[in-house]
Amino acid sequence: AQSVTQLGSHVSVSEGALVLLRCNYSSSVPPYLFWYVQYPNQGLQLLLKYTTGATLVKGINGFEAEFKKSETSFHLTKPSAHMSDAAEYFCAVTPGYSSASKIIFGSGTRLSIRP
């Protein structure tokens, strides 16, 4: 079975500061990992994904994440926060061995940006 833990339900950073959102996963098989962003009253938009290959993946809006198998982590970072980054962020996992499976989401981290 797969699960996701997002540490910190709310993160606040100053504009221009580093953004770090933490995600740890549990999976009995090699996972596929995702980060999604959700703006108020909207659906989810994919930021980036890890499947195989390079463990550092780059996504939209300057975000990136690194898959660390030894730490079972997939933390999301952005070097310099922008006011438009304020949103809810969800880490998600699905087993990589089979395409016939559901995606499991974490409980989310709300990112606030201080002027």
Add this chain to the structure above:
Amino acid sequence: DTGVSQNPRHKITKRGQNVTFRCDPISEHNRLYWYRQTLGQGPEFLTYFQNEAQLEKSRLLSDRFSAERPKGSFSTLEIQRTEQGDSAMYLCASSFSEDRGFEAFFGQGTRLTVV
């Protein structure tokens, strides 16, 4: 293609009434998911289809919930005898199963309020 479409966007119903939501996936996608999201939580898996076959249904889904995907195209989610606890955002997503690093595309959701 305009993406995943969900209708209606908002639904207010009285307790005990039945409601039905519709999801139109991206046309070439053969997989369709339903999730439920309550305030401050991540999306919670309800069920998913590959073509017209319902492959998995969450144990959290009571017998009052039913989903269909006739002909493997659009899907409907029906809730019978609604309860106040059913108030949530209902999200639909679709993907293409042949893409092993599959990316699920989400609709904007249907917000249900049971009064």
